[in-house]
Amino acid sequence: GDSVTQTEGLVTLTEGLPVMLNCTYQSTYSPFLFWYVQHLNEAPKLLLKSFTDNKRPEHQGFHATLHKSSSSFHLQKSSAQLSDSALYYCALSDRCNYAQGLTFGLGTRVSVFP
Amino acid sequence: NAGVIQTPRHKVTGKGQEATLWCEPISGHSAVFWYRQTIVQGLEFLTYFRNQAPIDDSGMPKERFSAQMPNQSHSTLKIQSTQPQDSAVYLCASSLERGHTEVFFGKGTRLTVV
Numbered sequence: 294g295d296s297v298t299q300t301e302g303l304v305t306l307t308e309g310l311p312v313m314l315n316c317t318y319q320s321t322y323s324p325f326l327f328w329y330v331q332h333l334n335e336a337p338k339l340l341l342k343s344f345t346d347n348k349r350p351e352h353q354g355f356h357a358t359l360h361k362s363s364s365s366f367h368l369q370k371s372s373a374q375l376s377d378s379a380l381y382y383c384a385l386s387d388r389c390n391y392a393q394g395l396t397f398g399l400g401t402r403v404s405v406f407p
Numbered sequence: 408n409a410g411v412i413q414t415p416r417h418k419v420t421g422k423g424q425e426a427t428l429w430c431e432p433i434s435g436h437s438a439v440f441w442y443r444q445t446i447v448q449g450l451e452f453l454t455y456f457r458n459q460a461p462i463d464d465s466g467m468p469k470e471r472f473s474a475q476m477p478n479q480s481h482s483t484l485k486i487q488s489t490q491p492q493d494s495a496v497y498l499c500a501s502s503l504e505r506g507h508t509e510v511f512f513g514k515g516t517r518l519t520v521v
Contacts, residue, residue, distance in 0.1 A: 335514060339510070
């Protein structure tokens with residue numbers, strides 16, 4: 294079955310430093326990959342989605358590159374801000390199996406300090 | 408657009424009592440999902456409706472959990488004889504279509520079983 298692995302449970306860093314969150318996946322077919330972000334007491338919201346034409350999605354300074362050879366979709370930002378403190382989920386959607394919803398990783402909590 | 412609305416935001420039940428959680432999806436969205444969120448398991452898929460019809464309940468515990476969608480404007484998740492291990496945040500989400508479009512989440516209902 295499909296699975297998503299996020300290796301870091303917690304990432305702490307100082308404002309202004311770069312951040313990278315790891316995401317690898319297993320899927321029977323070539324899936325779509327997503328990053329969702331959830332701030333405290335808020336709903337998870339879509340941050341990024343992979344493109345079919347392999348363009349690199351970017352939003353709010355974050356970007357992610359889908360590498361099919363390594364089954365990865367790591368999230369990166371060159372300079373973290375205090376407002377980036379949140380819970381980040383990587384997720385996949387199977388292109389061919391419409392009977393399944395999004396499969397999420399366990400999430401990575403990011404804490405940015407001044 | 409008020410987004411996906413979930414009520415109540417917090418619910419405390421005694422062990423063995425019943426809990427009913429409510430969700431109002433975004434108007435016009437044909438797909439409705441329920442997820443359970445815990446620190447240990449992350450976001451777990453529970454069940455999915457499409458055009459009010461139950462499509463996939465593979466994530467639902469077979470006993471005590473049930474979900475319904477009596478009309479296009481609301482869905483309910485009912486947990487009978489609640490147990491402490493049911494304590495979690497239950498998230499409802501909706502989307503225009505299944506699979507690859509953005510899924511919009513509600514803020515969730517935090518269920519605490521004491």
